[in-house]
Amino acid sequence: MTRFSRFALLPLLAAVALPAVPAAAQPPAALNTEEIDRPAYPQVLSMRERAEVRDGWLKERLDTVVAPLMRENGVDMWVLIARENFEDPVVQTMLDAKSMHARRRTILVFFDPGAGKPIERLTVSRYGLADFFKAAWEPEKEPDQFKRLAQIIAERNPKKIAINASSLTAYADGMTLSQYEDMTAAMTPELRSRIVRTDNLAVGWLETRIPAEMERYPEIVRLAHAMIAEALSEKVITPGVTTTDDVVWWLRDKIAEMRVRTWFQPSVSVMRQGASGRLGGNTVIQKGDMLWTDFGITYLGLNTDTQHLGYVLRDGESDVPAGLKAGRLANNRVQDALTSSFRVGDSGNTVLARARAKAIAQGLQPSIYSHPIGYHGHAAGASIGFWDNQNADPRGEYRLRPNTAWSIELSATAAVPEWGGQLVTFPSEEDAFFDGKVVRYIDGRQSGFHLVRPNP
Incomplete structure (x- = not known):
């Protein structure tokens, strides 16, 4: 969940010792795999089945962690x-x-x-x-x-x-x-x-994820991705009619329909040529708008936290303007700078400094504000930057441990030629797993846009 919202990240731990933990399985998604466009909804378990899964996890955790x-x-x-x-x-x-x-x-x-x-x-x-x-x-x-x-x-x-x-x-x-x-x-x-x-x-x-949890975490994240993909499509959005708040409440209804919960109110807004910042509330979505959502669910006791981008095609367009695509890819490069900077035993502050140096050396304009995820949305563990503080912070002194899940939350700012050189911020947030060696996205990462296509 974005730190641009009113929800403040709870103070996180500053500690030194690095407890040993059992090895955890890697999620099936390979490093930097692109998310499936408009994925099918995974099956949601019955309450009895959920109880069996969660009690199985609890036994394994108590026995091994x-x-x-x-x-x-x-x-x-x-x-x-x-x-x-x-x-x-x-x-x-x-x-x-x-x-x-x-x-x-x-x-x-x-x-x-x-x-x-x-x-x-x-x-x-x-x-x-x-x-x-x-x-x-x-x-x-x-x-x-x-x-x-x-x-x-x-x-x-x-x-x-x-x-x-x-x-x-x-x-x-x-x-x-x-x-x-x-x-x-x-x-x-x-x-x-x-x-x-x-x-x-x-x-x-709280921060340690066990193999059995990681076997199912991809379907939890996939469920959130499927909701976002449907929300940011012509199934939900009619340009010139639908407001950003309409999409927010569609998401809330969808969460209830799928028999899961959310841990924060979804956010939906647009970035528009000639407009400063994000436009939300009762803003009517128009053709040519870039869409942004911040969305998370709670299912099987684990949480997701995702920020995705969409685009409303103009008449005659079949794809997103090249300048917006370039900004989106700049964001992916900041993601790469961050995920390649994870080291067991390093503090969140050290990882932040290393990642920013890599991104800036590439000519990027990064802002990094990532956090652990798991039992809680803003979960226990190290903080890696804040949107309002890109320097070392006491909350970033906790050291990274293996077998932990993360929300890779950050943004890149780039000029968009098609919008008259307007500076646009491209935010993203993707859930990932750190096995102690590499960071892998749990259900892939977005590198393009969800498209709202004109209805015939």
């Missing part, structure tokens, strides 16, 4: 506490498909006994949590939930007890003050002294 994160960070216990309808962002992603919210209070405990033994997973809660966490509280024996938590901690005698509390990122700030106070009040002073605040566990869990 948590242990490497804890061991890399030298933590042998991780405690997460959430209250109903006020969930820790991490706990929200650890609930099984039938547990949509924490029940009253949900306490999750991960404990590493060492010696290569499996991580112990406990739920200190009145209600169970499927088969993913072992129930560890009987209220009839110990009515006080926090006293029971303190007993569990004391019995296992961990060296470091990690909690999610951070001033840097909302994704690692799920331990509220009251829950912290109640937890620590039940603990001995010695155990309290072992509590550590770490960002790496929460962010590492």
Whole structure:
């Protein structure tokens, strides 16, 4: 989602440690593959099928992601506490498909006994949590939930007890003050002294994508692409009649029809010869307009975030003017400068500086403002630039890790001869996967335009 909108990117993590993670499969799309024009809609699963898929993913994630994160960070216990309808962002992603919210209070405990033994997973809660966490509280024996938590901690005698509390990122700030106070009040002073605040566990869990997720992510992105392609076509747009807001609300209706959700209000606007910037709201779409949309969906617990361009053919035109095509391709070259600059262990700021230097050396006018995507639209992980800050930023100090998904969001500005040399900004946003070596687009990338063809 564009940072030109009113939605602000949540502060992201600035950290140093790079937890080891299991290898993830690459999505099927090859590097820089062009998107299919007007793709068919993929089949959307039933709610029961979705639950089965998501619970399968959760089991694999709990079995393969948590242990490497804890061991890399030298933590042998991780405690997460959430209250109903006020969930820790991490706990929200650890609930099984039938547990949509924490029940009253949900306490999750991960404990590493060492010696290569499996991580112990406990739920200190009145209600169970499927088969993913072992129930560890009987209220009839110990009515006080926090006293029971303190007993569990004391019995296992961990060296470091990690909690999610951070001033840097909302994704690692799920331990509220009251829950912290109640937890620590039940603990001995010695155990309290072992509590550590770490960002790496929460962010590492949220940003890591597993092979099974990446096998299905392409169809999630394809679903979003199919909606955009239909929206930016003569099926929806009648030049001289349809407004940009009409297209926005068509997209909202389509989302409901497809039984998925969106995580932000879609944006649709036009860039027009002789007009400054983007025209939206009740602007009537005309022939010769360049269309822009910013659109995302949430499906199977994963998010998409896409910005595409379209063009409304004038009478007698069969293709987009050459100047607009050149601007679109300039954008692709900025994309290449960025995706070729990803390095595991480098900060977002370092990647930004490297990518901008490559693009500027080619005579391009880039603006780069990319972010992770996955469980959230503006997701946990490194920030690579902001539309209003192309220099180093504290939010860009978090270091890149492998097996992470990204929204490659940026723009290039170029003069369009057919529009009298008018400077036009060509924005784009495509979802991609970084396997630790290369960045691949999950369902290809746009290099042309969606065409609105005149109806006969």
